[in-house]
Amino acid sequence: MEFRLAARSCRGPSDFVEGVVARLIERGSTPAWRYSRVADVPQREVDAFFAALDFCEELTPALDEVDALLAAAGREPTSRL
Numbered sequence: 001m002e003f004r005l006a007a008r009s010c011r012g013p014s015d016f017v018e019g020v021v022a023r024l025i026e027r028g029s030t031p032a033w034r035y036s037r038v039a040d041v042p043q044r045e046v047d048a049f050f051a052a053l054d055f056c057e058e059l060t061p062a063l064d065e066v067d068a069l070l071a072a073a074g075r076e077p078t079s080r081l
Contacts, residue, residue: 001050008049010065017065025072 022031
């Protein structure tokens with residue numbers, strides 16, 4: 001389950017990615033959260049976040065999202081195998 005949460009947290013657009021960009025890359029900008037309160041998040045989105053990953057998602061890291069974060073930070077993309 002931890003891998004599911006980590007994998008889905010890094011998939012953009014997401015509040016996790018928004019927070020990382022705002023806090024670590026843009027250094028202090030205010031994040032634009034999708035929902036202003038936790039209670040506003042639809043249950044279907046919560047359920048989808050915790051749902052089982054399909055076979056490809058279980059075995060393939062989210063390199064596009066990592067590359068996007070690296071590019072935003074002015075760094076070189078990951079090397080693809």
